[in-house]
Amino acid sequence: MQTPTNKMSNNISKKAGMPPGTLIHIGTKKSDTSKITIIDYTATDYNSIICKSTNDFIPYKESKSVSWINIDGLHNTKVIEGIGNQFQLHPLLLEDILNTRSRPKMEEYDNYIFITLKMLGISKNGNDIISEQISIVLGDNWVLSFQEQQGDIFDSLRLRLKENKGTSRKQGADYLLYRLIDTVVDNYFFITEHISEAIEDLEELVLKSPDRESLLKIQKLKREIINLRKAILPLREAVSVLQKDNTKLIKNSTVRYLRDVYEHIIQANESLESQRDMLASIMDLYQSGVSNKMNQIMKVLTIIATIFIPLTFIAGIYGMNFDNMPELHWEYGYFIVWGIMLAILIIMLFYFRRKKWL
Numbered sequence: 001m002q003t004p005t006n007k008m009s010n011n012i013s014k015k016a017g018m019p020p021g022t023l024i025h026i027g028t029k030k031s032d033t034s035k036i037t038i039i040d041y042t043a044t045d046y047n048s049i050i051c052k053s054t055n056d057f058i059p060y061k062e063s064k065s066v067s068w069i070n071i072d073g074l075h076n077t078k079v080i081e082g083i084g085n086q087f088q089l090h091p092l093l094l095e096d097i098l099n100t101r102s103r104p105k106m107e108e109y110d111n112y113i114f115i116t117l118k119m120l121g122i123s124k125n126g127n128d129i130i131s132e133q134i135s136i137v138l139g140d141n142w143v144l145s146f147q148e149q150q151g152d153i154f155d156s157l158r159l160r161l162k163e164n165k166g167t168s169r170k171q172g173a174d175y176l177l178y179r180l181i182d183t184v185v186d187n188y189f190f191i192t193e194h195i196s197e198a199i200e201d202l203e204e205l206v207l208k209s210p211d212r213e214s215l216l217k218i219q220k221l222k223r224e225i226i227n228l229r230k231a232i233l234p235l236r237e238a239v240s241v242l243q244k245d246n247t248k249l250i251k252n253s254t255v256r257y258l259r260d261v262y263e264h265i266i267q268a269n270e271s272l273e274s275q276r277d278m279l280a281s282i283m284d285l286y287q288s289g290v291s292n293k294m295n296q297i298m299k300v301l302t303i304i305a306t307i308f309i310p311l312t313f314i315a316g317i318y319g320m321n322f323d324n325m326p327e328l329h330w331e332y333g334y335f336i337v338w339g340i341m342l343a344i345l346i347i348m349l350f351y352f353r354r355k356k357w358l
Contacts, residue, residue, distance in 0.1 A: 027133070087144065
């Protein structure tokens with residue numbers, strides 16, 4: 001999963017010492033422009049528009065139809081502030097929206113509910129897990145969703161609303177909140193499957209070649225699982241409060257669906273727990289492989305040293321500068337010594353093979 005940049009840390013330092021509710025975008029700028037779209041619907045009518053200003057919200061705020069207002073791009077604090085003024089959102093809520101390092105959480109206000117969570121995805125190269133913060137505000141008949149950039153996983157939901165498939169258009173804004181959360185949570189299972197496949201490939205790699213590249217991949221997967229747990233585990237608490245809290249904004253019929261989402265979050269978290277244990281086993285396998293590889297190297301070096309010990313002994317004897325060494329004056333003494341050395345070498349190699357040390 002991608003890690004925060006130094007630029008993000010600098011934004012945090014700029015905020016230090018400022019009054020609560022000061023609007024500063026904290027995070028990587030992922031979009032150059034802000035785009036605001038509205039999907040307004042009832043059981044029989046559907047309308048989708050692109051807003052040019054925050055004043056376009058006024059007709060939909062008090063409308064009896066359900067309005068889904070989506071904002072792509074959080075770097076423009078004036079747009080976020082304008083939306084907050086239109087819907088009378090608390091400044092601390094707007095501050096949380098702009099802070100993309102916020103942990104998933106749920107907060108209830110007098111007239112609306114705020115929840116923030118992480119939308120996860122896989123990079124184009126298929127090697128990295130990317131994270132994007134989504135903040136959702138639920139009102140009587142409207143839902144605000146704030147995203148860091150254009151492009152998300154809600155296209156299927158938009159299509160169902162447009163084509164009036166299922167019961168989505170017959171339900172209220174609270175059901176739309178459920179569908180948004182459910183879509184994000186269901187996508188977690190694609191991420192956990194991606195992690196599982198990566199762990200299986202990594203296990204094969206470690207068995208074949210426990211080298212430095214394998215260690216780096218283990219550490220990368222370990223960091224990704226830690227970051228995923230940071231994104232998923234707090235959401236379980238938020239949805240738990242959401243489905244247990246008695247609020248007028250969420251109907252009892254929707255609470256049942258939220259309980260299902262809660263179960264899915266638990267399943268995703270359990271999958272990560274299992275994958276973390278598997279990764280720990282692969283780390284043990286890597287260490288065993290490295291130890292075995294080192295033992296094999298030491299074994300070969302020991303055998304080589306053992307072979308050369310008697311040869312070195314013979315060479316040492318005939319390398320001494322004594323006058324009375326008859327073998328030095330033999331006509332075939334040099335060849336006899338070589339023959340003895342080769343015979344010792346062959347006998348030792350045969351013995352090692354028979355003992356299965358080679």
